[in-house]
Amino acid sequence: MQQIFNFVIRNKTFLLFSLLFSIALALTIQSHSYHRSKFINSANGLTGGVYGTMNSVDQYFNLKIKNDILAEENKRLREQLLNTNIATDSSFIDSTYSKGKYRITIADVYKNSYSLTNNYLTLNKGKNDSIKRDFGVMTSNGIIGIIDNTSKNYSTTLSILNSKSRINAKIKSTNHIGSLTWNGESPIYVQLEDVSQFAPVKVGDTIETGGESSIFPKGIGIGTITSFESDISGDTYTIQVKLFNDMTNIGAVYIVENLNRNEIRSLENNTNE
């Protein structure tokens, strides 16, 4: 017994180091699984408060750009309103109003990162605004990510610039689907993987969300094709997609809730069983 105590006292520095390092390592490994640890994320009062203060100062520097974006969006919405072919346009705004399938909440981005391999955004809406995990996040230009963790007043969003993010997407002109991933290199480009070799892929075509996931509505823009190549196996294409959104400059976002999501989920679960 004496010897054990002696050993512990002699190596106390190393033992403490090992303990702390293991805790940190465990948290790191946990953070690489899809839904992360509930403890270490920026959706809490402390970080939310700091980022909130920072945002209220920072906002003023971007007012002009934000105005331009809003004016642009207003113009587009007004055009849609005045055009008579609303019924044939499948963009998300129409489905919101005509069928009432989606509920939209406006939120401010308190923190945005794009230079890491796994990027998250912090938004200023949380459980009090009935925001839950797996709601979609987008701007007027296109998708941003998916809600990951929520606290009372804040939530974190798994950005599309995250190596864990996989979002169902398709080529606009056809119905060939693939999954949207990110290789961690440039915040301007994302990759669309597993697109069938039969798909007619052309540089400049638009990529939009597919209807397969119950998170995003169908037909929200993502980006345009800049280049593509066959996989090693030769069965599928990997497509480079240039994002519509400038992920380095995001102010206000929309959180989209699919009101039929639970119904779709339970139906799918029943079918799988």
Added chain:
Amino acid sequence: MNNVTGLNIARFILLLLAQVVICNHIDFFGYINPYIYIIFIFLFPIKEERLMLLLVSFLLGMFVDLFSDSGGVHAAAAVSLAYARPVLLKSSFGMLYEHQSIKFTTTDIGSLITYITLGTVIHHLILFSLEIFNISNILLILKKTLFSSIFTILLSLLLIILFSRNRK
């Protein structure tokens, strides 16, 4: 003694805030950020207990992780740096460290540069290895380590020199 504790608490909070509010959002050339919070570990009093340094470093790293949603990568890197610190001190300051008489504010600049450079490279290498967590991206890890290290080293040296002159 009390004065030193107060100074270190102030340094902890200021460096943490500077890191998460300013330095995490610089994104020079898209991905280069300085990680200046490690100045705290560099300048931690030498006479203090090593266990204390380990615990405080872990806490500091954890807070940075909390703000940047990065799991535990900063905590792991900061703890490693804190653990490696005596070796770094010995190799860069030599006899001064044996006598426990280093004053970072008055030490000669060459030794200080060696000390900061070694420490920063170790910290950043662990940080980016864990963050990217994929051995096939070794080139990306090395690239990020190299550029961020240069940025951090320059900024750390500037800050240390700037603030040590003021205190005299």
